[in-house]
Amino acid sequence: MTADRLELAIVVPTFNERANVPVLIARLDAALTGIRWEAIVVDDDSPDGTADAARDLARADARVRVIQRIGRRGLSSACIEGMCATAAPLVAVIDGDLQHDETLLPAMLGALHDDPRLDLAIGSRFVAGGGTGEWDRDRVAKSAFATRLARRVLKADLTDPMSGFFMVRTAVVRAIVPDLSAIGFKILLDIMTTSPRPLAFVELPYTFRVRTAGESKLDHVVAMEYLIALYDRMFGRFVPVRFAMFSAIGALGAALHLSTVWLFFRAIGTSFLLATIIATMTAMTFNFCLNNALTYRDRRLKGWRPLLDGWMSFCVVCSVGAVANIGIAAFVHDVRQGAWAASALIGVLVGAVWNYALSSRFTWGRY
Numbered sequence: 001m002t003a004d005r006l007e008l009a010i011v012v013p014t015f016n017e018r019a020n021v022p023v024l025i026a027r028l029d030a031a032l033t034g035i036r037w038e039a040i041v042v043d044d045d046s047p048d049g050t051a052d053a054a055r056d057l058a059r060a061d062a063r064v065r066v067i068q069r070i071g072r073r074g075l076s077s078a079c080i081e082g083m084c085a086t087a088a089p090l091v092a093v094i095d096g097d098l099q100h101d102e103t104l105l106p107a108m109l110g111a112l113h114d115d116p117r118l119d120l121a122i123g124s125r126f127v128a129g130g131g132t133g134e135w136d137r138d139r140v141a142k143s144a145f146a147t148r149l150a151r152r153v154l155k156a157d158l159t160d161p162m163s164g165f166f167m168v169r170t171a172v173v174r175a176i177v178p179d180l181s182a183i184g185f186k187i188l189l190d191i192m193t194t195s196p197r198p199l200a201f202v203e204l205p206y207t208f209r210v211r212t213a214g215e216s217k218l219d220h221v222v223a224m225e226y227l228i229a230l231y232d233r234m235f236g237r238f239v240p241v242r243f244a245m246f247s248a249i250g251a252l253g254a255a256l257h258l259s260t261v262w263l264f265f266r267a268i269g270t271s272f273l274l275a276t277i278i279a280t281m282t283a284m285t286f287n288f289c290l291n292n293a294l295t296y297r298d299r300r301l302k303g304w305r306p307l308l309d310g311w312m313s314f315c316v317v318c319s320v321g322a323v324a325n326i327g328i329a330a331f332v333h334d335v336r337q338g339a340w341a342a343s344a345l346i347g348v349l350v351g352a353v354w355n356y357a358l359s360s361r362f363t364w365g366r367y
């Protein structure tokens with residue numbers, strides 16, 4: 001390999017890391033002397049102006065590139081876009097908050113150069129010589145639990161499947177990109193489980209550093225996304241995650257609908273029609289809010305105008321869905337007299353698929 005060819009891309013996913021990015025680039029520069037590299041900062045339109053800070057660096061140093069994603073969030077999907085945006089044969093992913101040890105990169109590169117059969121070099125906190133730095137017990141326990149869960153889904157025996165620090169042959173990723181689930185934080189897990197053949201990897205120890213600037217984005221939503229990603233791996237082929245969430249929320253909405261009817265009709269004593277209208281509006285609004293917060297959190301509608309438009313289109317879609325539900329159920333019941341429960345279920349299923357398909361297109365389909 002001649003030194004004038006691009007060897008390595010470093011993908012740096014960022015969200016609110018303005019203070020950290022310049023330091024990281026300087027450290028990469030120091031760690032990667034003699035290597036032809038480029039860094040790709042993939043920023044999800046951070047309010048703190050991380051993308052601007054990265055562009056400031058890029059103007060002075062052509063090895064630095066910036067992808068600023070608008071209206072989207074997610075560590076995994078950001079990493080994937082970064083990995084797809086380079087022509088380098090090798091690509092590393094490293095956190096933008098200085099917690100990963102960039103001095104490990106040359107060893108990762110060396111491992112992949114030396115052994116052409118290797119697909120990945122993975123930074124591990126759990127092989128001999130690695131460590132989790134100053135993590136509290138709670139975080140260590142949670143991480144261990146998530147790791148155990150991951151191993152059950154994984155075919156490979158990784159010590160640190162949750163690692164967000166690794167280097168991979170770009171071609172390997174490019175081949176599987178359409179099949180990646182791209183949900184949440186676990187990009188490595190996603191790559192390993194999606195690949196049709198077991199990927200050959202080596203684990204290199206490093207110590208996870210303490211974050212000094214900015215804050216972690218690993219919160220309850222990310223934890224939920226982790227479970228979603230595992231679900232997707234196991235059952236996603238049969239029932240897509242989004243549809244499963246949409247349906248679960250729909251079931252909650254139906255329960256809310258029934259209790260609201262009871263409250264107004266039985267307890268307060270309004271007419272049945274009024275109770276039903278109130279219940280329908282309540283359940284639709286409830287479903288709209290939950291789907292906006294959870295099912296479509298990556299395309300969440302924000303601000304009054306988008307929310308109002310979204311709510312209205314959701315109501316229209318669901319009303320048509322309800323009519324379809326009633327029509328289909330009545331039709332099936334016509335041909336199969338007596339099968340009232342099956343008829344009702346088929347109606348509900350058709351209505352759910354309709355609501356899901358159309359709302360994902362019209363209510364949350366802006367991007």
Ligand code: GDD
Binds near residue numbers: 096
């Ligand atoms: N573009 C983008 N979009 N970047 C994001 C997003 C997002 O939605 N969320 C987080 N990031 C960036 C952060 O700015 C940081 O550079 C990096 O991803 C890691 O995020 P942290 O919030 O600092 O995560 P952590 O330190 O708690 O988790 C780390 O350790 C885990 C192991 O326990 C990460 O390396 C995980 O990947 C790893 O699994």
Ligand code: MN
Binds near residue numbers: 216
């Ligand atoms: Mn971090």
